[in-house]
Amino acid sequence: MAKIPIVQDFIVDRDEDKCIHCQVCCRMCSNDAHTYDHETDRVSTDSQKCVGCHFCESFCPTDALTVRRNSSEIRQNASWKQEMLTWIAKQAETGGVLLTGMGCDQPYPIYWDHILLNASQVTNPSIDPLREPMELRTYLGQKPDRIELEDTKGTGGKVRLKTKIGNQLLLQTPILFSAMSYGSISLNACKSLAWAASEFGTFYNTGEGGLHRDLYPYGPNTIVQVASGRFGVHEEYLKAGAAIEIKIGQGAKPGIGGHLPGEKVNEEVSRTRMIPMGSDAISPAPHHDIYSIEDLRQLIYALKEATRYEKPVGVKISAVHNVAPIATGVVRAGADFVSIDGLRGGTGAAPTVIRNNVGIPIELAIAAVDSRLRQEGIRNHASIIAAGGFRTSGDIIKAIALGADAVYIGTSALVALGCHLCQKCYTGKCNWGIATQDPFLTKRLNPNIGARRLVNLLRAWSLEIKEMLGGMGINAVESLRGNREALRGVGLSDTDLHILGIKPAGEAW
Amino acid sequence: MMEEFMKKSRMDFRFSENDAGCANDVSRKTVADKDYRVPSGCGISGIMNEAGERFSGEAVMTSIALMRDRSNGLGGGFAAYGIYPDLASYYAFHLMCETEDARRQAEEYLKLSYTIMHDEPIPSREVKVITRSPILWRYFLKPREEALARNPLLGEEDLIAQTVMHINGQITDALVASSGKNMGIFKGVGYPEDIGEFYRLEEYKGYTWTAHGRFPTNSVAWWGGAHPFGLLDWSVVHNGEISSYGINRRYLQNFGYQCTFFTDTEVITYLVDLLSRKHRLPFEIVAKILAAPFWVDIERMPQEEKEFYQSLRMIYGSALLNGPFGVIVCNTETMLGLNDRLKLRPLVAARAGDFVYVASEESAIREICPQPDRVWMPRAGEPVIGRLRKDIPVADADADRPLASHQGLSAAIQNFDAASQGQSLRAAGQDVQADREVL
Numbered sequence: 001m002a003k004i005p006i007v008q009d010f011i012v013d014r015d016e017d018k019c020i021h022c023q024v025c026c027r028m029c030s031n032d033a034h035t036y037d038h039e040t041d042r043v044s045t046d047s048q049k050c051v052g053c054h055f056c057e058s059f060c061p062t063d064a065l066t067v068r069r070n071s072s073e074i075r076q077n078a079s080w081k082q083e084m085l086t087w088i089a090k091q092a093e094t095g096g097v098l099l100t101g102m103g104c105d106q107p108y109p110i111y112w113d114h115i116l117l118n119a120s121q122v123t124n125p126s127i128d129p130l131r132e133p134m135e136l137r138t139y140l141g142q143k144p145d146r147i148e149l150e151d152t153k154g155t156g157g158k159v160r161l162k163t164k165i166g167n168q169l170l171l172q173t174p175i176l177f178s179a180m181s182y183g184s185i186s187l188n189a190c191k192s193l194a195w196a197a198s199e200f201g202t203f204y205n206t207g208e209g210g211l212h213r214d215l216y217p218y219g220p221n222t223i224v225q226v227a228s229g230r231f232g233v234h235e236e237y238l239k240a241g242a243a244i245e246i247k248i249g250q251g252a253k254p255g256i257g258g259h260l261p262g263e264k265v266n267e268e269v270s271r272t273r274m275i276p277m278g279s280d281a282i283s284p285a286p287h288h289d290i291y292s293i294e295d296l297r298q299l300i301y302a303l304k305e306a307t308r309y310e311k312p313v314g315v316k317i318s319a320v321h322n323v324a325p326i327a328t329g330v331v332r333a334g335a336d337f338v339s340i341d342g343l344r345g346g347t348g349a350a351p352t353v354i355r356n357n358v359g360i361p362i363e364l365a366i367a368a369v370d371s372r373l374r375q376e377g378i379r380n381h382a383s384i385i386a387a388g389g390f391r392t393s394g395d396i397i398k399a400i401a402l403g404a405d406a407v408y409i410g411t412s413a414l415v416a417l418g419c420h421l422c423q424k425c426y427t428g429k430c431n432w433g434i435a436t437q438d439p440f441l442t443k444r445l446n447p448n449i450g451a452r453r454l455v456n457l458l459r460a461w462s463l464e465i466k467e468m469l470g471g472m473g474i475n476a477v478e479s480l481r482g483n484r485e486a487l488r489g490v491g492l493s494d495t496d497l498h499i500l501g502i503k504p505a506g507e508a509w
Numbered sequence: 510m511m512e513e514f515m516k517k518s519r520m521d522f523r524f525s526e527n528d529a530g531c532a533n534d535v536s537r538k539t540v541a542d543k544d545y546r547v548p549s550g551c552g553i554s555g556i557m558n559e560a561g562e563r564f565s566g567e568a569v570m571t572s573i574a575l576m577r578d579r580s581n582g583l584g585g586g587f588a589a590y591g592i593y594p595d596l597a598s599y600y601a602f603h604l605m606c607e608t609e610d611a612r613r614q615a616e617e618y619l620k621l622s623y624t625i626m627h628d629e630p631i632p633s634r635e636v637k638v639i640t641r642s643p644i645l646w647r648y649f650l651k652p653r654e655e656a657l658a659r660n661p662l663l664g665e666e667d668l669i670a671q672t673v674m675h676i677n678g679q680i681t682d683a684l685v686a687s688s689g690k691n692m693g694i695f696k697g698v699g700y701p702e703d704i705g706e707f708y709r710l711e712e713y714k715g716y717t718w719t720a721h722g723r724f725p726t727n728s729v730a731w732w733g734g735a736h737p738f739g740l741l742d743w744s745v746v747h748n749g750e751i752s753s754y755g756i757n758r759r760y761l762q763n764f765g766y767q768c769t770f771f772t773d774t775e776v777i778t779y780l781v782d783l784l785s786r787k788h789r790l791p792f793e794i795v796a797k798i799l800a801a802p803f804w805v806d807i808e809r810m811p812q813e814e815k816e817f818y819q820s821l822r823m824i825y826g827s828a829l830l831n832g833p834f835g836v837i838v839c840n841t842e843t844m845l846g847l848n849d850r851l852k853l854r855p856l857v858a859a860r861a862g863d864f865v866y867v868a869s870e871e872s873a874i875r876e877i878c879p880q881p882d883r884v885w886m887p888r889a890g891e892p893v894i895g896r897l898r899k900d901i902p903v904a905d906a907d908a909d910r911p912l913a914s915h916q917g918l919s920a921a922i923q924n925f926d927a928a929s930q931g932q933s934l935r936a937a938g939q940d941v942q943a944d945r946e947v948l
Contacts, residue, residue, distance in 0.1 A: 124750035124832050125853055132851060133803045139823050146788045147824050159794075160813075165820055377763050380824075473752040473833070475851065476801070478826030485755030509754075509771065 010050040018064035025056040030429040051422040055431035098352040101425030103344040111363035112395040120473035129466040135476040140383040141168035141312040142336045172201030173462040178410030181209025183269045184348030186442040192450025194218035210272040229283035231273040249318035251345025251388040258283035297333035312336035319365035324372035337383040344389030346411040349426035362388040370403025393461035403482040416457045551748035552579030554868040555719040555837040557844040557895035566710030572873045573720035574702035580722025584735035585704040586696025588744035589715035597691040599649035606644040607682035615683040622656035636707045678769040684733040689742030696735035721746035738774035749834030760827035798825040800850045800890035844895040852889035859884040865895035
């Protein structure tokens with residue numbers, strides 16, 4: 001029977017004049033796209049196997065290789081796009097659910113690209129961050145509504161606080177590294193994140209992968225996650241982190257659980273996750289002890305009890321239609337911070353159809369949640385961490401102005417480590433040594449260099465945020481947080497503007 | 510809901526502006542300044558006699574007149590304390606109304622909750638340069654028992670605040686300029702000295718006076734939008750632009766404050782009211798919230814102070830006023846002069862005997878007090894505080910005000926402030942020692 005051809009995505013051009021048959025590409029490609037033939041002494045390439053990660057290209061000593069998009073197209077039209085035809089072809093072959101990695105790549109509106117920032121002119125001076133302090137320090141956690149002072153009579157006239165503030169996470173910049181589990185990414189990638197978070201004064205998140213022995217020293221900069229599979233969760237783990245995050249949902253795959261294929265469960269992953277080697281690690285879609293908000297409250301307080309109320313406990317939810325009331329319930333259930341993961345949030349593995357069709361953009365979710373918490377007078381009771389597709393410091397500063405306390409970055413952190421967004425994380429064959437457990441591949445990522453690149457990224461983005469703040473005449477990030485007057489929309493509908501709570505560009509105060 | 514309402518009211522006003530066509534059209538309204546924020550530069554001046562001796566408004570008019578080029582004739586105003594000694598136990602409401610109908614509506618509303626002990630037009634005289642003015646009326650009000658009993662959780666001052674917000678927000682063409690006891694705000698469109706003359710301020714005697722000359726960037730100017738802004742016995746005159754306005758306003762909404770004027774002075778007033786009256790924090794601490802010290806300076810403080818300031822900033826981050834400002838905030842007992850945390854706008858202070866002076870320029874002080882005992886430049890974020898020594902018989906309700914019971918506390922703050930002084934010095938060349946003494 002005739003089939004729809006599955007057109008290869010990429011073509012690898014080899015300049016035979018430049019190729020010296022050194023076979024570096026053959027050794028480098030985990031997908032076996034390049035092969036060497038002893039008899040002819042030639043290297044040939046099967047472009048069908050290429051995922052477009054450009055690893056061979058960047059290591060070819062003579063620049064003989066060029067990876068480019070395949071311009072050959074199946075007959076497609078505005079409705080039937082090539083990728084859909086390809087999906088059908090694959091599913092007709094296999095009868096399976098299509099998998100993918102990374103965040104949603106579909107052309108939904110990206111509101112960041114329709115929001116513009118303000119700057120000072122004449123009536124208020126801009127502030128030069130090179131000459132004046134520019135403060136990005138951020139505290140995450142529950143805060144009281146007001147401060148109370150002790151009666152000064154008993155203290156000999158000294159001002160003493162009656163109000164005691166619960167433990168907070170202190171961030172030197174309002175950026176954290178998203179939850180990415182050991183298992184889905186390599187230990188070297190985890191180390192890079194942990195070291196960078198430690199050095200810069202922020203946090204990384206274990207995801208559902210447990211905490212590898214080597215990473216315990218970085219506990220003060222670690223958020224440990226408790227997800228539906230409870231992998232790697234034990235008392236020592238909970239106590240090792242600075243905060244605990246209960247994962248209810250993930251932006252890339254709201255409503256479903258996780259799946260780490262057994263191929264990635266080697267000895268170290270097995271020990272860390274407390275599961276047998278080679279077994280699939282399947283996280284259920286719901287927590288089987290959370291069937292409603294009151295159950296969530298019990299888990300929050302169980303974790304607080306287990307850690308003697310010394311650590312903030314947060315809850316991560318994906319941005320779905322009802323996100324604002326859900327977040328309100330989560331805050332009322334006692335969460336110290338709420339992490340919201342939007343439509344474009346990344347993943348190591350998710351069904352393509354879920355990733356591409358479920359959830360809402362993080363921009364709208366931040367605005368809705370922040371507004372709702374304020375309406376209910378409980379915005380102080382928890383911090384909001386936004387996640388899902390922050391590409392530049394511009395996106396981040398806009399998220400803060402919409403109302404987020406801080407943001408999680410995942411994909412952009414991995415890109416800093418070398419990721420080329422090939423979206424094949426679930427295969428475990430990551431050439432860049434990130435989303436793989438193959439020792440031959442993981443050693444490609446040097447955690448010292450990785451950490452340095454991540455610190456560089458945090459520094460660069462923090463400097464840029466300072467520049468933008470200064471331009472607006474603001475010298476502390478809390479004066480921008482929720483300050484939607486700093487934002488204006490372009491090319492947005494009245495409804496979009498209403499939900500975002502911002503004015504259209506051109507309208508003054 | 511609230512935001513929706515504001516959006517609606519904004520839209521309405523915007524259309525009316527377009528209809529008017531020309532900004533200087535004399536058919537325009539004189540009262541309402543409810544549509545959008547107008548950035549403005551300004552001159553401010555304040556005088557307080559800490560012994561409570563009352564003096565005429567002439568001094569402050571002379572002082573602000575000297576800074577004529579800091580304003581552009583589109584707004585001027587004064588706040589005066591101690592001017593109604595005979596009616597001191599009643600809330601003095603200064604109303605500005607576009608129409609007689611609006612005044613009657615407001616009056617009917619007032620009658621629901623108050624007994625009107627006395628009311629009259631606010632005296633004024635004709636001044637050549639002031640061609641149009643709204644209806645200006647003052648009411649001396651006593652809250653009715655049943656109005657207070659309606660909601661036992663609300664105090665008398667909350668009732669007043671609600672009344673003011675209702676009239677400003679819901680009654681078209683009527684605004685409450687001031688609502689405190691034994692004090693009043695007199696303001697309008699014009700140079701401040703002309704406004705003072707218009708209101709015959711030289712005929713009043715008060716122990717605290719503040720003045721404001723406005724330089725708005727657009728030509729739309731309403732009487733209601735002039736400074737000072739007032740609520741209860743608070744008055745605020747302000748030179749600057751608050752870049753954190755958006756979050757300050759949203760923060761206040763959490764506590765039930767409706768910002769209907771879209772002005773910086775409004776949010777400053779409400780923030781001070783929230784922190785000082787509702788959260789019962791002394792002025793010294795309020796100043797440290799509005800113009801918070803930098804983290805680098807907090808880090809260098811001794812442990813206890815460090816925790817104190819960390820807590821302040823964590824809890825009240827959204828109340829931080831960011832952007833350039835010099836502001837004078839007054840209530841019955843106090844005059845607070847404060848600069849932003851970088852000192853991006855000018856503010857000078859002086860003392861002479863029982864008098865405390867704060868002004869945008871030193872010249873404005875020397876004009877009325879050529880040889881003060883001391884003149885100094887307060888540092889960024891360092892408050893200048895004048896306190897009434899004599900207990901002015903204003904009202905019983907004020908007896909338990911937080912400020913009165915926190916005198917010891919203020920002294921304590923001075924102590925630890927002084928201790929951390931050496932480290933927290935930012936601006937060079939300023940008279941720190943002199944600065945300390947005034948606190």
